[in-house]
Amino acid sequence: MKNISFLVAGVGGQGTLLASDILAEVGMEAGYDVKKSDVLGLAVRGGSVLSHVRWGEKVASPVVRKGDMDYLLAFEPLEAMRGVEFLHPKSIVLCNTKAMPPITVSGGDEVYPTHEQVMRVLQSAAGTVYFVDASAEAERLGNLKVTNVVMLGAFSTLLDVPRKTWESVILSRIPQKYVALNQNAFHTGCTLAKRSQQS
């Protein structure tokens, strides 16, 4: 069996690492061998965050080669664009639409790509690209922090793992008082994905 490889990309503070931890653990619960590798560095100070996650019968390397990523789960469009070099023509991309301009744009002279540019780059590199406005949904649920769980909800519809497995892994990592919020967030994500896949 070929490994399934995931690139999870986001900005420090978006819960990217928690999401990739959950993705890895879901793989383990689904019976796969699992490895993941995070690049943290100074990410907590607003830098880029990248995680490689792999599921398979036997995974050797925690780091994936360029051209070998089957999925890109991106919490931010610019970070999604940084990840395209890892994709192959059949890769599937799920990208949050909410842009977070880096300080080189917001306070400097660099220019943030337009949505059309983001779309063009992602579509030229991958087989299928879905956009979801997970941040808006999270805000509607009352907490921007659950953007990552909304994204995971949407992402879960692309994979062949029972929803129960996802929910139990997510809830095992969430403090009791946020359980309802995260359940809602996951459910919202699932619905969101179905809508964007139909459109």
Add this chain to the structure above:
Amino acid sequence: MNKVLLSGNEAIARGAYEAGVQIATGYPGTPSSEILATIAKKYKDEIYAEWSTNEKVAMDVAAGAAYSGRRTMVTAKQVGMNVLSDALLYTVYTGIEAGLVVITADDPGMFSSQNEQDNRWYAKLAKIPLLEPADSQEAKDFVVLGIGLSEKFDTPVLIRTTMRVSHSKSIVLEGERPSVPQEVGPFVRNQEKYVCTAMWAKKRHPVVEQRLVNLARYAEDAPFNHVEWAEHSLGIIASGVTYAYAREVFPQASFLKLGMTFPLPEELIRSFADSVEKLIVIEELDPFLEEQIRAMGINVIGKEIFPPYDELLPDTLTQVGLESGLIDEVKGMTRSVIVPTELPARTPVLCAGCPHRSTYYWLNKMKMPVAGDIGCYNLGCLPPFNAQHTMGCMGASVGVLHGMSIAGVPEHAVATIGDSTFFHSGMPALLNMVHNQSRGVVIIMDNGTTAMTGHQDNPGTDWTLQGKDAPHVEFEPLVRAMGVEKVLTVNAFDIGEVESGLKECLAYDGPSVLITEGLCAQLDRTPKPSYMVNPDKCIACGACLKLGCPAILKADKVDEKTGKPKAEIDPALCVGCDICRQVCPVEAIQISKDRESQGDR
């Protein structure tokens, strides 16, 4: 057995638990910090863990504990080993009463370090065994094996991880904790072993050499060195995570996988070399294995094809493999054709509400030379501040400042150093400034925590890693007691206080200390209203943008006269630190009315 997904660092913590370790010490440093954090969180009742003031102190504490009969572990990042090494080198001569392992977490690729040194050389220098785990299971198992080796051979043992081992996660089968003594006996009086005075230490050196010979013999059948046979046309010697990469890139090759990389099993290597047509060694950074294997008279290909810098990720191995004809093609992989696009960089920045911001704002304005140090505040070297002109290692800023002073640099220079870094190694350098009558301003940026590595405790916090209360060491009386006469403490969130304090210290003819106090934004939970820019008042002067605050953005609205963009504040990011309001020349920044009532954070 329980099956869990652990990072290498979490697995090392688990290994300490399963090895019967009772004491763990260290100083925080990426990528090693999560080891002690995990111990304190999960195994607090079984293992005493502390953040010592620096790595050398941590190693001395560990030596004392291991001499006293407790199994002990010390953790450091790769450059932390430089600080630790003085203490390590004497424990090699003394040996121990109970197992002692030292963890060095190296950083090939330099994700968060000032250099890319290869700490495997420390094993050779110190003449101690070296273990290199490749994944989390091995990280856990090697701590248990390391404690065993340490006690069997009466030596400290070095375990070397890299960032990709420490920060990668893989599945681990958990084991049990052995029974360990609750109490230790009276301290052993064995002066000829534990007092490294020359006359006795001289007798210990042959013991160290004989131990190495015994260890090399042991390595031949050690459980962590093994051969995985496949085709005999290519044989690969590898260790650590590089082994995992190579396994993927060269699936047809036979492997000699070394878990113990010093001392080496010569006969095992020789028989492997004799059984393959072509022998290569794949190792990140230095030709540590290669040089030793060549010294055995074995012909091996290594650094002539693999770069001696950066990580040797699967992509690099593939490229080298193709270029050197080791592989013909990569099966089943088609890369997307990517049109290269210039993307705006996402550099790390000082957080919104960071207490360091005001200091670098002024240092940038005043244009004096700044000797920098290790911590979040190193970001002061980047735009918009560009206000650090040297940075080398922990505590270096203060000594470098004194060097500038005695060299006769015509400008009045400044050192910037954080609270934990000052305790770590800034203090001896400040005493040196006092004693040798230097001139210059040492700015102690006290944010009340060891922020960059994950908010660990230090002597300036009122708690310990064990969760116990601790006396909060105050900087002002401390530096006064060290003989500094000019000492000022200012509120880091009051831009005027920082400016006047800095000017007063700069005017002083001698060593002075400016303490800028302000709690790390990540720890400050006081609800404060967020701010907004009144677009009618904003004159688009850009003063607030020069603060480099991630919450302050260029607005779409422009100033009619200049055509420059006005500023706006992202209410989701603003934490209400007030600094931007203070630098605005036209009072355009004010508390956001709709957020005021919520005290939103």
